[in-house]
Amino acid sequence: MSVKETIQVDESQKGEPGVQEVITPIPVGNQIIKKATYWRSILQDDLNPEVTDGVSTVRFAVPAMVDEEYETEEMNEDGTKQIGIRQILDLKWYEADLGAENVARLQEAVKPFVAGARESEAPISKPARKKRAAK
Template sequence: MTVKETIQVDESQKGEPGVQEVITPIPVGNQIVKKATYWRSILQDDLNPEVTDGVTTVKFAVPAMVDEEYETGETNEDGTKEIGIRQVLDLKWYEADLGAENLVKLQESVKSFVGIARESEAPAAKPARKKRAAK
């Protein structure tokens, strides 16, 4: 998340999205009084930092080659199975803070791929890669 600035807001905004309560202990004589203040983080577009209105955090996955460990079928001197590394196609997840204009640009850039794709459920959690035997 790219935060341009954090500004203090009135208590009337405390329930709004993006507003956080901060409790500050203030010494008053021999007592400590806790004072609540409210702060809002102003997001900026990662591609155009001047844009702060309507900025949304967008998560997306891109196919990428990643390293995968596998059992080579060979044995190490100590008797353990030898492990090799190979490149496999996987998804890498990203997130970016985008204003309305750049969000449309992202959507337009993948439009032809989305148009021919089948809808799919997002994985609940990425499963750990299994070690595979040599092929």
């Protein structure tokens, strides 16, 4: 997340998206009083930092070759199978904070691929068959 600045806002904005409550302990005599303040992070476009209006976080995946561990047919001295590493095609997930203009540019760039694609359900977290390390 690209945060241009964080500004303090009034308590009346505490339930709005992007507003976080910060509890500050204040010593008063022998007691500690906790005071709540509210802060909003102003996002900036990751590609154009001057843009802060209408910026939203976009999540997308890109195909990438990654290392996958697998059990080989060869055996270790203790009788367990040896582990090998092979390259497989998988998805690598990204997030970018983009203003409306750059969201439109991203949509335009993937348009030919979307045109030839099938719609799919959102990804569901699934246990990996083997431990994968991005390369």
